[in-house]
Amino acid sequence: MTITHGGNLFAISRERGWDWREVLDLSASINPLGPAPGVRPAIEAALERICHYPGQLPSELEAALAAEWRVSPHQVMAGGGATELLHFVARAGWNGPSALVTPVWSEFYRAFPHALRLPMDDPERWPQRGLLVLSQPVNPTGAEIPVEILRRAIAGREGPVLIDESFIEFTRTESAVWWTENHPNLLVLRSLSKFYALPGLRVGAIVGSSEWMERLNRRREPWQVSTLAEAAALAAIADREHAERTREVVETERRWLLEELSGLQGLHFAPGVANFLFAETDRPASEICDWFLDRKIILRNCTRLPGVAGEAIRFAVRTRPENERFVQAAKEFFCAPQE
Structure with a gap:
């Protein structure tokens, strides 16, 4: 396709x-309101640092995201946007069979071109083995998958689950990031483009168990988040x-x-x-x-x-x-x- x-x-x-x-x-x-008011000043203040390399790992940003999502910092991996992180998981984190619960964000079809495609409204058909990919809320329909269905899909699975939560901050829906420490097979993809209105800076994150993060960190490249992107993201997250x-x-x-x-x-x-x-x-x-x-x-x-x-x-x-x-x-x- x-x-x-x-x-x-x-x-x-x-x-x-x-x-x-x-x-x-x-x-x-x-976000129809655009970035938080403090984002522009944060970028301007960071300009004097662009002649130097950013940190090899965006540790300050990962700590801020962990505090915002109430997880441990070692469970968060920030990177250059959800798209980059998705392909990183496909390339470095999983090379086995996979299944996409459709509809789902179109980039997943490129990341997992040979994946099975299964309907969202028939959870009984979702396989127990291999990687299972879902989105919450669903992109592009905006539907909300009942939390109990997601919990059942994660519990007792032999394979991992990847949930795309790129739009969840706009909703009152319970996030799966809070389940990651107790479910070693769970990964959650988050975007800072939509809710924080930073698509031009490319910032996103993956949240997962300690086991998953250790696996991904072994293949992680340095300098994934630029100086300006990290400064903007920190200012955006701080403005509740x-x-x-x-x-x-x-x-x-x-x-x-x-x-x-x-x-x-x-x-x-x-x-x-x-x-x-x-x-x-x-x-x-x-x-x-x-x-x-x-x-x-x-x-x-x-x-x-x-x-x-x-x-x-x-x-x-x-x-x-x-x-x-x-x-x-x-x-x-x-x-x-x-x-």
Whole structure:
């Protein structure tokens, strides 16, 4: 399958000769409030250090993440984004059979190209052996897997479990990072791109048991996190007021979007808890995305992703003015008679 991603704001803007600031990118689901206020000053203060190597290991960042997630520092491995860490696990941590519970983030198909693909709604089919990959909440649908199902999937397994929690900070869902010390077979992938609004700096982390971390550290490369990325991440993690405000805004705006859009013909929303909305569509998703793109609004085409039935789109929850811009365009498109 062809792997595609959202977040192509700059490439699309260059191709069309647009000022990227005028484009509403809903294909990448990033914190609508942007980075915490202390991030920019932290980056500026760190600039004088960029002529020196960063620490071979980002120990200060790993300690801060461990404190935030209430685990031991030796259970956390920070790196240059969730994508890099995912491929590191695939390359250095596991070379046996694997299974993907679909739908799941598209990059997992590249990392584990020969994996079995199994439906999320049939846990009885999930294998007991080999690596099992899931996401919580599910990407791209935003669905929440019941915690008891995840616990059963982890308990008593002969093989490891990797859970992608890249969007979990936007939710009130219990995180699996708190289970890692008691489950030697569990790894949790976390992104700092989405909730902390740092995708351009590339920071992520893996959380796992002491046994897993020891195994991965033997293959770990030095200098995985840059000086500026670590400074920004530390400032972002420290601002808990910004974090709670983010959750409140996302919850409010998500409800408002559903109220405004649920009655539109040809748009069928799936239940979800993430900072984006997923909808199956009666009309081709490519047609919908092209129409919105002509109006400088970028959506995510989810058609033909494994685990997604039929035509589907995904779009991010943003600020009220941005959401109003999208809703106005959506009502124009979905209420207009088809040609």
